[in-house]
Amino acid sequence: MRTIATTRKLDHARGAVRVEDVYDTGIDDLWEACTNPERLARWIAQVEGDLREGGIVHTTFTSTASGASRIVQCEPPNHLLIASVPESPDQREDLDGDSETEVWLTAEGGRTRLVVEERGLPADKLHFYCAGWQAHLEDLATTLGSGKTAHPGGWSPQRPAAAFDTRFNELIPVYEKAGV
Numbered sequence: 591m592r593t594i595a596t597t598r599k600l601d602h603a604r605g606a607v608r609v610e611d612v613y614d615t616g617i618d619d620l621w622e623a624c625t626n627p628e629r630l631a632r633w634i635a636q637v638e639g640d641l642r643e644g645g646i647v648h649t650t651f652t653s654t655a656s657g658a659s660r661i662v663q664c665e666p667p668n669h670l671l672i673a674s675v676p677e678s679p680d681q682r683e684d685l686d687g688d689s690e691t692e693v694w695l696t697a698e699g700g701r702t703r704l705v706v707e708e709r710g711l712p713a714d715k716l717h718f719y720c721a722g723w724q725a726h727l728e729d730l731a732t733t734l735g736s737g738k739t740a741h742p743g744g745w746s747p748q749r750p751a752a753a754f755d756t757r758f759n760e761l762i763p764v765y766e767k768a769g770v
Contacts, residue, residue, distance in 0.1 A: 625664075692707045
């Protein structure tokens, strides 16, 4: 396993982060890990809400980031598109009103390639998002390998998952040095 993270600018203020990795599991299992709230809570986020295309969900990530998103497209087991939903008029100028996350899964024999692209991010902070997504995908590998949570101590909107926070902070300077 080797997570690959790349970035691109969308305009002078916004950019995108794309991460990918290949996992030693079938596409249906990986889809379940990326869409089932119980499985998502093992590696990336607590998710509640209307889990269908067009539905609104509320997510609290292991990093403490939280917010509402709309499921724009859901094509099991290959494609998911989620757009952030501003929870207040003030957020329309903020990141939460402009971002979308797209996920693609592709079977490669008995393994599955996962590609995640998050767009509409502040261009001057892309290195933080690269670090975060790499840490998340590493946590996914951990939970796929063990079947258990990558964060037994839990997390909340006020306190990040300890292991996520440690890895995230290790990766920030790596991506910052790389000029991301």
